[in-house]
Amino acid sequence: MPTTYQFFNIENLSISFGGLMAVDKVGFVVEQGSIFSIIGPNGAGKTTIFNCISGLYRPDSGKINFSGEDIIGLKPHTIARLGIARTFQNIELFSRMTTMENLMLGRHIHMKTGIWSGATFYRRGSRAAQDEIKHREHVEEIIDLLDLQAARNQFVGGLPYGTQKLIELGRALALEPKLLLLDEPSAGMNSEEKQDLIFWIKDIQDELGVTILLIEHDMKLIMDISDRILAINFGKPIMEGTPAEVQKHPEVLKAYLGED
Amino acid sequence: MDMKRDYYEDIQLLDSRILWFWFIMLVASLAIFPFLAPNYYIYMANYMAIHVIVTVGLNILVGYTGQISLGHAGFFAIGAYGTVLSMTALHLPFPIALLAGAFIAAFFGFILGLPALRLEGPYLAIATLGFGMAITQVIGRWQVFGGRMGIEAPDLSIGSYILESDRQLYFLIVTVAFLLTLAARNLMKTRVGRAFIAIRDSDIAAETMGVNLTFYKTLAFAVSAFYAGIAGGLMAFLLGFINPSSFNFILSIYFLAFVIVGGLGSIFGSIMGGVFMTWLMLTLDKVQELPYLGSILITFSERWMNLTGLPNIASIIFGLIVVLLVVFEPLGLYGFWIRTKIYWKTWPF
Ligand SMILES: Nc1ncnc2c1ncn2[C@@H]1O[C@H](COP(=O)(O)OP(=O)(O)OP(=O)(O)O)[C@@H](O)[C@H]1O
Ligand SMILES: [Mg+2]
Numbered sequence: 001m002p003t004t005y006q007f008f009n010i011e012n013l014s015i016s017f018g019g020l021m022a023v024d025k026v027g028f029v030v031e032q033g034s035i036f037s038i039i040g041p042n043g044a045g046k047t048t049i050f051n052c053i054s055g056l057y058r059p060d061s062g063k064i065n066f067s068g069e070d071i072i073g074l075k076p077h078t079i080a081r082l083g084i085a086r087t088f089q090n091i092e093l094f095s096r097m098t099t100m101e102n103l104m105l106g107r108h109i110h111m112k113t114g115i116w117s118g119a120t121f122y123r124r125g126s127r128a129a130q131d132e133i134k135h136r137e138h139v140e141e142i143i144d145l146l147d148l149q150a151a152r153n154q155f156v157g158g159l160p161y162g163t164q165k166l167i168e169l170g171r172a173l174a175l176e177p178k179l180l181l182l183d184e185p186s187a188g189m190n191s192e193e194k195q196d197l198i199f200w201i202k203d204i205q206d207e208l209g210v211t212i213l214l215i216e217h218d219m220k221l222i223m224d225i226s227d228r229i230l231a232i233n234f235g236k237p238i239m240e241g242t243p244a245e246v247q248k249h250p251e252v253l254k255a256y257l258g259e260d
Numbered sequence: 261m262d263m264k265r266d267y268y269e270d271i272q273l274l275d276s277r278i279l280w281f282w283f284i285m286l287v288a289s290l291a292i293f294p295f296l297a298p299n300y301y302i303y304m305a306n307y308m309a310i311h312v313i314v315t316v317g318l319n320i321l322v323g324y325t326g327q328i329s330l331g332h333a334g335f336f337a338i339g340a341y342g343t344v345l346s347m348t349a350l351h352l353p354f355p356i357a358l359l360a361g362a363f364i365a366a367f368f369g370f371i372l373g374l375p376a377l378r379l380e381g382p383y384l385a386i387a388t389l390g391f392g393m394a395i396t397q398v399i400g401r402w403q404v405f406g407g408r409m410g411i412e413a414p415d416l417s418i419g420s421y422i423l424e425s426d427r428q429l430y431f432l433i434v435t436v437a438f439l440l441t442l443a444a445r446n447l448m449k450t451r452v453g454r455a456f457i458a459i460r461d462s463d464i465a466a467e468t469m470g471v472n473l474t475f476y477k478t479l480a481f482a483v484s485a486f487y488a489g490i491a492g493g494l495m496a497f498l499l500g501f502i503n504p505s506s507f508n509f510i511l512s513i514y515f516l517a518f519v520i521v522g523g524l525g526s527i528f529g530s531i532m533g534g535v536f537m538t539w540l541m542l543t544l545d546k547v548q549e550l551p552y553l554g555s556i557l558i559t560f561s562e563r564w565m566n567l568t569g570l571p572n573i574a575s576i577i578f579g580l581i582v583v584l585l586v587v588f589e590p591l592g593l594y595g596f597w598i599r600t601k602i603y604w605k606t607w608p609f
Contacts, residue, residue, distance in 0.1 A: 054468045080470035094461035096525070097454075100270070105458050109470035111451045115479065118450035119443035124268045128450050136267040175469060 006065060007032035007211060008179055013052060013062035022048045023059070024235035030179075030213060034227040035205055037214040039246075045235040046215045047089055050181050053213075054086050055079045066179065081109050085177035087168040089184045089215070095157035099148055099167050102156055103139040106174025111135055142170045146200060161188040166197075173204065180204065181213045186221055194221060201225055223247065271449045273442070290434055294427045302426045304542055306498050309430075309437035310491045312534035315518040316444045316527060317487020322516070323524035324448060325480040326460030327376055328385050331392030332515045335365040335485040337507035338395065339492025341405055344502065347414050349404075354416055362489035369485025373478035392512045400504035410503025413496045423497075433494050440487060445527045447483075456480050457525075488515075514541070521585050523594025532593040540581065544574035 009029040015022055023045040030036040038046050051057040053064055055076040064071050071079055085106070094102050113128040121128035143152055146166050151159055156167055165185055172180055185201070186194045198221055204210050205225075216222045222229065222243070229246040231238040239249045246252055269275045274283050294302050314336060321327050342361030346352045352360060368391075375387050399405040416423045423429055447453045455476045458466035467473050496502050514537070522533020548554040557573050589595040 056464060056468070075472070076464075076467040077470050077472045080468055086468055088465065092462045092465035094458050094465065096461055097457060101454060101457075105454050105466070105469055105471075108451065108455060108458075113451040115447065115452050115483070118452045119447040121271075121446055121450070128446070129268055129271065132271050132450060133267040136270060140265065171469065 005068065007067065008213075009065050010049075010053075011063040011065075013049065013059050013064065015048060015052060015057060015059045021235045023052070025062075026230075026232060026235070026237050027062075028228075028230050028237075028240060030211060031227070032211055033205065033209055035201070035212045035214060035225050037216060037222050037226040037229045038232065039216065039219075039222060039229060039252075040232040040238075044232050046232065047183055048235075050086060050183055050213075050215065053079075053181060054084060080175065083176070083178035084181065085172035085175040085179075086181035087165070087172050087183055087185060089187070091161075091164050091168060093156045093164055093167060093171075096155060098153050099143070099151045099156055099159075099170075100136070100139060100153060102167055103142060103170050103174045104135060106171040107135040107139060109175065139174055142173050145173075145203075146170050147196070162190065162193045165189065169200070173208075173210075177210060179211045179213065183215045184217060185214070186216060186218050194218065197221075198224055271446075273445065290438070294430045299426055302430050303498075304539065306426060306430055306433045307542060308535045308538040309433045310494050310498065311515075311518060311538045312531050313437050313440050313491040313494070314488050314515050315522060315530040315534040316441050317484045317491070318515050319519045319522070319524065319527070319530045320444060320448070320456065320487070321480050321484035322519055323526065323530075324453065324460060325456040325477065327477065327480060328381070328516075329372075329388040329481075329484065330385050330509070330512050330516065331372065331388035331390070331395075332484075332488050333507045333509060333511035334392035334395035335369060335488035336492035336495065336511065336515075337399060337502075337504070338365040338368055338485075339489030340496040340502050340507070341399060341411075341492075342489065343493030344411060344413055344496050345404070348411075354418055358490060358493040361493040362486045365489025365492070366482040366486040369481040369483075369488075370478050372485070373481030376477055376481060377474055389509060389512070393509050396504045396507050396509070399507075406503065408504060410501060410506075412501050413499070416497050426498075429498060433498070436490065436494065440490065441527060441531060444487075448527065452476075452479070460525075517582050521582055521592050523592030526592070526594040528597065529592050529594030532597065536593060540578060544577055547574055547577075 006029060009027070011027045013026045014024055026045070026049060028036070038049065040046055048057065052059045053071075055071070055074055055078070059072060062072070066082060066084065069082070071082065071084075074082075094105060097105070111131050113131045117126070117128045120126070123129065124133075143149060146169065148163070148166060148170060151163055151167065156164055159167070165188060169182070169185060182201070186197055189197060201212065201214075202225060205212055214222070214226065226243050228240065229243055230240045231246055231249070231252045238251050239246060241249075274280045293305065297305070314332065318329065318332055321329055339361040342364045343354075343357045346357035346360045347354060350357075372388060372391050376384055379387055400408050405411065416429075418432070423432060448457070455466065455471045458469070458471055459473065459476060459480075463473060492507075495506075499506065518533040518537045519530065520533075521537055522531070523529025548558055550557075561573050585592065591598070
């Protein structure tokens with residue numbers, strides 16, 4: 001029986017918290033290189049799906065396949081090493097680090113410095129110093145790409161919300177993910193910042209070839225950049241399709257776009 | 261801005277001539293000090309250097325990784341006994357014995373790090389406290405460790421060079437403290453230290469970015485215990501004699517106070533914390549020698565407190581200073597330093 005190779009797919013994913021089905025038999029396929037969005041009202045279970053993918057929650061049942069491997073049960077750091085990076089709805093930055101250092105943590109899995117070489121470097125040519133220099137150069141490119149130079153050496157804790165969101169995006173990019181999970185990246189941004197964000201997300205898709213899973217409440221943004229959209233409510237899938245199809249679906253209109 | 265950046269500057273210790281100047285001045289004064297200072301102050305400097313080692317190590321765990329330990333006197337004891345017994349029972353030369361003691365402490369640190377994967381805050385505090393107390397109990401009851409009577413430190417020699425006086429010890433202890441402080445500073449600037457700090461600031465972000473929490477949390481405990489172990493090994497020779505009561509759990513609390521007073525998450529703060537608090541400790545120990553005030557304090561203490569007398573006053577003053585410092589400068593001595601620096605930069609405007 002020939003199995004078709006799939007980049008990323010979820011089958012029958014379910015998880016409940018104390019009787020509440022937060023995610024109820026959700027499944028979808030994400031094409032490599034595409035932007036796949038998940039929409040749904042507050043509490044629909046979107047973030048919970050992300051938490052299952054990144055290994056923070058263990059689902060009750062279902063499968064999550066990434067590059068032909070079921071990743072359920074793997075530790076979050078192992079999943080990161082496979083090439084899945086994410087941002088968080090409620091910012092999870094390292095607040096007492098600078099922007100540069102936050103992004104450098106994104107290079108963690110690519111760097112080699114261990115405890116001995118890290119503790120004993122003493123000149124430019126030392127192994128740890130070379131490692132730092134090389135990866136700082138890489139991170140600098142991301143800082144330039146996302147226009148974060150002004151925040152480069154600042155502690156991120158005190159920066160504006162929109163900037164922090166971007167730094168999270170930058171940190172995730174620093175990991176060089178194959179699959180990038182963005183949980184409401186535009187929340188708290190003004191329309192100008194959102195415009196830039198759309199531009200960057202498309203850039204990340206086109207130039208870097210990263211596949212993107214996106215959760216968003218901003219319908220214009222969603223319709224603009226998604227290749228496919230999954231709508232869920234109360235943990236259950238309502239419908240999946242192209243932006244044009246989803247926009248027309250009566251239940252989506254009712255559940256989600258009703259107010260407009 | 262298309263000027264190419266020098267990334268080495270980001271992690272370099274001394275990136276300007278001025279800093280080089282101060283660094284060389286510091287090394288020179290540390291080298292000259294024991295030839296000018298009276299013996300008591302050399303002894304005090306040794307004490308300070310040992311406490312700096314513990315404080316730096318404990319800060320890696322508490323200030324940088326965001327864990328807690330109320331059991332560091334236990335690692336300190338393991339280092340002390342491990343070093344001494346490696347020399348007397350196994351006849352290892354001192355440098356090897358010191359490392360052996362520290363690695364045994366690090367191993368216990370790793371073991372104690374395992375519950376830290378599940379415990380947080382107050383629960384971890386109690387678990388580590390229990391560990392520290394258990395260690396002194398075990399040592400006190402076991403004859404190999406000299407029991408309650410304790411054991412004497414053997415003669416100390418490095419190669420054919422014998423260290424006897426406090427001045428000779430000074431060069432050993434201060435050099436070790438100096439190197440370990442630099443090592444900690446370097447470590448915190450590079451990949452492993454960044455992983456520690458990341459765990460402190462957001463452990464879920466750290467793990468989803470590929471940081472193995474199990475590995476790095478236990479590593480932080482092991483490294484921290486290693487520092488305490490080295491410090492303990494040196495302390496055995498400074499005191500010349502060790503027994504379980506040199507390592508009781510109050511000492512663990514003192515260590516934590518050193519870290520907090522110095523400034524959480526600052527290596528420089530740890531140096532200040534270790535130096536200042538040791539000075540305070542040793543000075544308060546001899547508070548009765550102060551003219552006039554000394555005898556007043558003795559009378560007061562005997563009249564109004566229990567029979568232990570003067571240590572009452574010493575503890576009260578010590579505690580008061582710690583409380584005032586923490587209340588008025590949560591960043592500790594490091595916070596004072598930063599403010600002073602800013603003040604002098606803008607002076608006289
Ligand atoms: N760790 C948890 N423990 C208990 N309940 C949880 C947990 N995580 C999520 N839930 C519940 O699961 C449901 C789905 O939450 P989730 O955060 O996935 O929603 P969401 O679609 O991301 O909503 P929003 O748009 O507000 O971010 C909610 O009812 C939430 O309270
Ligand atoms: Mg959510």
